[in-house]
Amino acid sequence: xxxxxxxRPIAEFRRIIQDPVLFIGLILVVVFxxxxxxxxxxxxxxxxxxxxxxxxxxxxxxxxxxxxxxRNTLEMGLIVxxxxxxxxxxxxxxxxxxxxxxxRLMHITYLVPIISPPFAVATAVLLLFGRNGMxxxxxxxxxxxxxxxxxxxxxxxxxYFTVAYMNLKGMMQALDPALDEAATNLGANKFRIFRTxxxxxxxxxxxxxxxxxxVEAIADLGNPLVMGGNYEVLSTRIYVSIVGLxxxxxxxxxxxxxxxxxxxxxxxxxxxISRTSVVSVTGKPxxxxxxxxxxxxxxxLFGAGxxxxxxILLIYGTIFxxxxxxxxxxxxxxxxxxxxxxINGYGSEAMKDTTKLAAIATPVAGLLGMVIAFLVVRxxxxxxxxxxxxxxxxxxxxxTIIGIGYLLVFNRPNEITLPLLGTITLIPKLTGGRAxxxxxxxxxxxxxxxxxxxxxxxxVAALSQIDPSIEEASISLGADNIGTFRRITLPLxxxxxxxxxxxxxxxxxTTISAIIFLTTSRTKIMTHQILNExxxxxxxxxxxxxxxLIGIVLVAIVILSVAVGTTTGAEKTxxxxx
Amino acid sequence: MANxxxxxxxxxxxxxxxxQRDGQGEVRAVDDVSLAIYEGEFLTLLGPSGCGKTTxxxxxxxxxxxxxxxxLLDGKDISHxxxxxxxxxxxxxxxxxxxxxTVFNNIAYGLRVQHVSRSEIKAxxxxxxxxxxxxxxxxxxxxxxxxxxxxxxxxARSLVVEPRVLLFDxxxxxxxxKLRVQMRSExxxxxxxxxxxxxxxTHDQVEAMALSDRVVVMNEGKIAQLGAPEEIYRxxxxxxxxxxxxxxxxxxxxxxxVTGERADITLLGQNMSSALTFDASAGNRLTAVLRPEAxxxxxxxDLKQATVKQAMYLGASSEYIVDVDGQELIVVESDPSAEQxxxxxxxxxxxxxxxxxxxxxx
Ligand SMILES: Nc1ncnc2c1ncn2[C@@H]1O[C@H](COP(=O)(O)OP(=O)(O)OP(=O)(O)O)[C@@H](O)[C@H]1O
Ligand SMILES: [Mg+2]
Numbered sequence: 001x002x003x004x005x006x007x008r009p010i011a012e013f014r015r016i017i018q019d020p021v022l023f024i025g026l027i028l029v030v031v032f033x034x035x036x037x038x039x040x041x042x043x044x045x046x047x048x049x050x051x052x053x054x055x056x057x058x059x060x061x062x063x064x065x066x067x068x069x070x071r072n073t074l075e076m077g078l079i080v081x082x083x084x085x086x087x088x089x090x091x092x093x094x095x096x097x098x099x100x101x102x103x104r105l106m107h108i109t110y111l112v113p114i115i116s117p118p119f120a121v122a123t124a125v126l127l128l129f130g131r132n133g134m135x136x137x138x139x140x141x142x143x144x145x146x147x148x149x150x151x152x153x154x155x156x157x158x159x160y161f162t163v164a165y166m167n168l169k170g171m172m173q174a175l176d177p178a179l180d181e182a183a184t185n186l187g188a189n190k191f192r193i194f195r196t197x198x199x200x201x202x203x204x205x206x207x208x209x210x211x212x213x214x215v216e217a218i219a220d221l222g223n224p225l226v227m228g229g230n231y232e233v234l235s236t237r238i239y240v241s242i243v244g245l246x247x248x249x250x251x252x253x254x255x256x257x258x259x260x261x262x263x264x265x266x267x268x269x270x271x272x273i274s275r276t277s278v279v280s281v282t283g284k285p286x287x288x289x290x291x292x293x294x295x296x297x298x299x300x301l302f303g304a305g306x307x308x309x310x311x312i313l314l315i316y317g318t319i320f321x322x323x324x325x326x327x328x329x330x331x332x333x334x335x336x337x338x339x340x341x342x343i344n345g346y347g348s349e350a351m352k353d354t355t356k357l358a359a360i361a362t363p364v365a366g367l368l369g370m371v372i373a374f375l376v377v378r379x380x381x382x383x384x385x386x387x388x389x390x391x392x393x394x395x396x397x398x399x400t401i402i403g404i405g406y407l408l409v410f411n412r413p414n415e416i417t418l419p420l421l422g423t424i425t426l427i428p429k430l431t432g433g434r435a436x437x438x439x440x441x442x443x444x445x446x447x448x449x450x451x452x453x454x455x456x457x458x459x460v461a462a463l464s465q466i467d468p469s470i471e472e473a474s475i476s477l478g479a480d481n482i483g484t485f486r487r488i489t490l491p492l493x494x495x496x497x498x499x500x501x502x503x504x505x506x507x508x509x510t511t512i513s514a515i516i517f518l519t520t521s522r523t524k525i526m527t528h529q530i531l532n533e534x535x536x537x538x539x540x541x542x543x544x545x546x547x548x549l550i551g552i553v554l555v556a557i558v559i560l561s562v563a564v565g566t567t568t569g570a571e572k573t574x575x576x577x578x
Numbered sequence: 579m580a581n582x583x584x585x586x587x588x589x590x591x592x593x594x595x596x597x598q599r600d601g602q603g604e605v606r607a608v609d610d611v612s613l614a615i616y617e618g619e620f621l622t623l624l625g626p627s628g629c630g631k632t633t634x635x636x637x638x639x640x641x642x643x644x645x646x647x648x649x650l651l652d653g654k655d656i657s658h659x660x661x662x663x664x665x666x667x668x669x670x671x672x673x674x675x676x677x678x679x680t681v682f683n684n685i686a687y688g689l690r691v692q693h694v695s696r697s698e699i700k701a702x703x704x705x706x707x708x709x710x711x712x713x714x715x716x717x718x719x720x721x722x723x724x725x726x727x728x729x730x731x732x733x734a735r736s737l738v739v740e741p742r743v744l745l746f747d748x749x750x751x752x753x754x755x756k757l758r759v760q761m762r763s764e765x766x767x768x769x770x771x772x773x774x775x776x777x778x779x780t781h782d783q784v785e786a787m788a789l790s791d792r793v794v795v796m797n798e799g800k801i802a803q804l805g806a807p808e809e810i811y812r813x814x815x816x817x818x819x820x821x822x823x824x825x826x827x828x829x830x831x832x833x834x835x836v837t838g839e840r841a842d843i844t845l846l847g848q849n850m851s852s853a854l855t856f857d858a859s860a861g862n863r864l865t866a867v868l869r870p871e872a873x874x875x876x877x878x879x880d881l882k883q884a885t886v887k888q889a890m891y892l893g894a895s896s897e898y899i900v901d902v903d904g905q906e907l908i909v910v911e912s913d914p915s916a917e918q919x920x921x922x923x924x925x926x927x928x929x930x931x932x933x934x935x936x937x938x939x940x
Pocket of ligand 2: 631633
């Protein structure tokens with residue numbers, strides 16, 4: 001009897017084998033995960049555990065300098081997570097529960113940081129609030145030293161709060177308004193409802209956002225490079241170890257130290273929060289949420305929401321202004337020189353290469369995300385949870401770590417020597433060159449690895465909403481798994497597919513930490529070029545890069561929405577029909 | 579009609595074991611079920627929630643693989659054939675219409691999968707739309723249809739591929755009571771007309787009785803009884819079946835004597851004999867099953883006397899709970915004319931129709 005139960009996953013596995021296309025899909029996914037995610041992480045950990053590495057562990061963990069760096073990293077992560085989650089919660093609450101003007105417009109400005117090229121926000125904040133800041137010095141006459149924890153917290157919060165905002169907004173909207181109504185019926189006032197119903201129901205969302213922001217913040221490389229000043233964190237130290245000292249082992253050791261809190265948080269997120277989040281998201285809330293009507297509270301919240309919107313506009317406005325002026329705040333003459341530099345000059349290669357590589361990675365990442373989501377949600381087989389977990393590692397693990405892992409794995413061809421066949425190249429050298437198999441392959445792979453997790457999550461969310469009997473109906477009518485996926489599943493999760501693609505493209509275009517070690521003089525990537533310009537103080541060029549990058553992403557979104565579509569077709573006629 | 583008495587779809591000692599959802603232990607959802615379904619037959623799986631009806635249906639359709647046993651269709655073992663190669667079409671409780679396709683495309687789906695020619699698809703879909711009285715709705719989307727229409731489309735979509743076997747999982751449970759009765763007779767008529775072997779899952783015994791050639795009553799993963807509706811109602815083989823199909827009073831009786839296949843008993847002060855379906859001898863304690871409508875109430879002092887504990891007037895009938903020697907019995911009087919209405923607390927004579935008495939071992 002017991003072996004019957006144990007036999008069950010095997011029976012499921014047999015079913016998967018019976019459908020060859022599905023089986024091949026599964027194999028490809030597994031190979032992808034092993035080659036692109038697990039082996040780089042493994043190699044990096046291995047490198048850190050060499051004799052030399054162990055010595056370094058000893059040295060770093062006992063040195064006051066490094067202890068400060070570790071403490072800084074955690075401190076910054078906690079502050080950004082707390083600030084970002086609070087901000088996200090506040091803005092989501094205003095959107096869902098308070099009736100204020102310009103809601104829709106404010107919402108759009110909150111989404112803008114999704115496309116934030118690294119360094120753009122930090123550089124703009126420096127120009128506005130730094131020692132010679134247009135606002136701090138120009139308006140208030142203060143020479144404010146913004147470098148360090150305060151500036152870092154500001155730019156990181158600004159760059160990442162959108163994740164918390166969207167998370168919490170979605171959850172608040174899904175909360176059954178009947179809960180509010182019940183509490184009101186029982187005599188609770190609005191503040192009491194907020195305290196006793198809204199917040200507790202959202203605890204999983206709040207905790208989830210907090211952890212996510214923490215991981216993002218400690219992994220971030222671009223902002224600390226520009227804003228950190230003397231406040232050093234692990235990611236910048238790792239960068240210096242490789243780029244400045246060419247010490248891969250030291251970088252690997254520091255990476256493992258950074259990996260520990262990231263992975264810990266990731267696991268807590270998965271196993272604790274996902275277990276306890278028995279939120280009554282009923283799917284079809286009836287009625288509309290109760291709105292806050294108290295005039296003072298309303299206007300205060302409106303003021304806060306508007307302030308954030310304007311602040312974001314100010315930052316992005318500065319980026320634009322900087323791109324079109326000679327030297328913003330010093331010589332405000334309008335010019336197109338910076339654009340000329342990027343489009344026709346030195347930057348054109350990076351622009352074309354980056355776009356091309358991102359365009360290759362995007363469809364692969366989007367489809368891969370949907371296929372893995374399908375396998376994870378709909379199929380039962382051994383290692384289903386492991387598949388999901390391993391895929392998510394692509395984003396849970398800081399980008400610098402992925403980058404170093406890739407250096408270690410792909411900087412040489414991976415060969416295997418077999419007794420009779422001799423040496424076979426399993427994976428050619430993927431770094432260094434410009435052609436995909438000549439070297440840019442590693443970069444494309446990194447783009448994919450970093451983008452698949454988001455596509456997976458949105459795919460999983462969408463699939464769990466679809467009654468499995470819809471797919472079963474298709475199969476019972478004679479369609480095979482692939483036909484069903486193509487004709488039924490994919491159209492029904494089209495919005496998730498679309499957002500997965502958009503995210504993949506935006507992420508690929510803006511990622512820096514994971515690819516900064518993989519670019520060479522032959523493969524130029526825009527984000528790396530931006531860093532060079534910022535480091536050399538040529539802000540105008542950097543801003544022009546950013547504006548063009550944002551433009552490319554926006555154009556891509558339009559192209560994707562036309563090519564893929566943003567709706568399932570099920571909702572279309574709800575307006576038109578009947 | 580049905581029944582050339584050769585099982586065309588055979589379940590041979592089928593079991594299905596699930597690991598418990600919390601990972602501890604196991605659930606025997608289907609426990610060693612054997613069943614032969616005849617060509618053209620309408621067979622219903624009936625039972626309380628969780629008894630394994632859906633699982634049995636999903637084993638037949640191939641969405642679940644049996645833990646043990648075989649499934650045969652026309653003599654061929656199809657136990658491991660994938661569901662899309664089984665030539666069976668399933669009608670789901672939630673209808674499972676493809677929300678992004680029009681009614682026409684929903685129905686045409688199975689034909690397109692089979693690469694049927696465009697003109698033939700058009701003809702066949704239109705024919706089945708006609709059959710289901712849906713002719714003008716082809717261009718609508720599922721969310722623009724009423725529940726009853728959605729149900730018809732779901733049935734049409736399965737019928738159009740002319741499957742070897744039609745499977746239904748509680749298809750009517752989302753409809754309101756009136757529509758349910760109407761769809762019930764439509765399903766029955768169409769099944770008769772097309773003569774498609776059908777397996778139908780429900781927990782509504784009236785639906786099962788109304789639709790089926792034969793009913794399988796299931797309990798805890800096992801077949802409790804299999805037979806024609808009338809047979810199951812008249813001669814339940816266990817207390818569970820008697821209680822689940824309709825309502826029943828259970829009265830303890832002692833066998834006075836046995837002659838041939840019949841037992842003489844005394845029931846409610848009346849001497850009578852009743853057919854035996856099992857071995858029994860004088861002195862054995864048995865249970866008599868009496869349906870509420872087989873009990874008669876009458877103002878007659880010569881009869882055994884009962885006290886009316888509760889009276890409910892239901893229009894077409896009256897229902898009473900009466901107390902006889904400390905045991906409560908349900909009585910349904912189907913012609914509640916004025917002189918036949920009894921009040922609570924009143925004493926009344928009770929009798930029964932002897933032919934309807936059915937004996938059980940316990
Ligand atoms: N996938 C599964 N995993 C674990 N247990 C399951 C699974 N599917 C069904 N079961 C269990 O098997 C038993 C039979 O379930 P089944 O769905 O067949 O019942 P049912 O007779 O259709 O009930 P209902 O009338 O409520 O639909 C139940 O105890 C159920 O919890
Ligand atoms: Mg069921």
